[in-house]
Amino acid sequence: MPVDNRAKKPKLPPRWFIRLAWSVHRGIYRVFRGRVGLWRPRADRWGTLRLTTVGRRSGQQRAVIVAYLEDGPNLFTLAMNGWGEGEPAWWLNLQAHPEATVDLVDGQRLVRGRAATGDERSRLWARWREIEADLDAHAALRSSETALVVLEPRPAPGS
Template sequence: MSDVRKPWLPPRWFIRLAWSVHRGLYRFSGGRVGLWRPKPGKWGAMRLTTSGRRTGQPRSVILGYLEDGPNLVTMAMNGWGDGEPAWWLNLLAHPDASVQLAGGSHPVRARAAVDTERDRLWQRWREIDKDLDAYAALRSSPTAVVVLEPRAGQG
């Protein structure tokens, strides 16, 4: 993809600060601010809680997502920086997790989308963000498209 232009990204410290402020607003408001459902042409925000791969302790992060039938779809993009985000490494070790959506909490099981499913879901994200391919090109490894499937039981 040589015709992909290099997109502008704010400095890494700013990206981390913005997400920290978002998490802080969520905590300060008792969860009333910071999560929203996707709308046509826009992503939503969810809170994902994983088990730490080394400690087993709960670890939470707020992520953008799309709905795909009963599944939730996000990307392990690490702010478009190199390296895998810790939450994705946690899910690779312990795929059972829970998500807090604007409408409540749900237990999920994570997996990476592959082949035609990954292509289809990537295209859905591309419809929301026209610069998706350019952002992904900033990473030295492919960006995992993560599918969170509902599961029965407690989260």
């Protein structure tokens, strides 16, 4: 009997379900005024943070909840759009206005966002792959490379 050696495409929920899950998560965060909805990363799973950027066209503050891991004083996340096509709006905003704010379980931080490149990107991607075994298969669903975004601490204004 022949064996099918082709890699299976990972299954994703329908787009409407992904968007609904995001809305519910943001709603829970809002209803509980930030006391529920964020968590720290652990050795075997990512954490969640609330990232507030400045809209590249509107100039208005925009907030989104994303998964993250820690790398020393830096935080890093994947600029994915639910593994769908296109860049997420928060990443486009961060590229236009790199200074942002993150809310974590233990408080708020001022950060500056940038894309990881070269060896740093490879190292951080490998760290994320330790937690998400299907990372490469999910990334292959997209026609463009998934940016790995580093959020570096920045000093408070006037410091």
